[in-house]
Amino acid sequence: MTTSNQTRVAVLLGSLRADSVNRRIADYLVAQAPADVSVEIVEGLDQVPFYSEELDGDSVPAAAAALRDAVRTADRVLAITPEYNGTMPAVLNNAIDWLSRPYGAGAISGKPFAAVGATPTPYGGKWAHEHARHSATVAGATVVEGIVVDEPAMTDDLLADPAAAGRLLGALTALVEHDAAAAA
Known part of the structure; x- marks a missing residue:
């Protein structure tokens, strides 16, 4: 339960597989997050x-509305994704498309955003993370x-691997500690 x-x-998880490395990263960050x-x-x-x-009108599909609500009420957004x-x-x-609407006032607008993750290539998903950051920027994050x-x-x-786990936890910490007002 969260307090004020x-x-x-x-966390927007890019992998749907129940036991994916990125799901485990997300679960790790849930468990290791500071109090x-x-x-x-x-x-x-x-x-x-x-x-x-055509779907985004007076009666938005329930799953899209739940996504928007989860991000709208969050302080930060972290994409954890493979490539x-x-x-x-x-x-x-x-x-991100659903979160970008309505244009200029979507649920992701103004939210501090980061993208991290893992993939079984030597590049570690760098293009997926770059593309997620670019798309989120265009969406207003x-x-x-x-x-x-x-x-x-x-x-x-x-x-x-303590070094890899530390980098992931460090990314979460940097996102949380980001001061949007000071960065502007």
């Missing part, structure tokens, strides 16, 4: 229909500069 003095971080930080994985991204203005074919997964792109954690998850025990 907690920083709430909404004054609430990390909440936004579930149900696989239930959000592909964005269409598919050199870019972010469609589920993450779709989530405030991308926190300097948070780059592109982990080449060559094994399933990435979080057993």
Whole structure:
């Protein structure tokens, strides 16, 4: 349960696989977050229909409305994602599309944002993370500069590596500590 003095971080998970490395990263950050930080994985991204203005009217689909509410009430947004074919997964792109509307006043507008994650390539998902940051910027988020954690998850025990786990926890800390007013 969050309290009013907690920083709430909404996690957009780019992998739908229940036991993915990125799901484990998200679960790790939920468990290891400082006491004054609430990390909440936004579930149900696989239930959000592909964005269409025809669906985005007076009766927005329930899954899209829940996504918007989760991000609107958060203080920060963290995308944790693998890389598919050199870019972010469609589920993450779709989530950002829904969060960008209505134009100029979407749920992600003005929210500090970062993208991290792991993928089984030597590049660690850097293109997916760059694309997520770019898309979030266009959607109105405030991308926190300097948070780059592109982990080449060559094994399933990435979080057993103290250096890798530390980089991921450090990214969360940097996102939480980002002062949007000072950066402006």
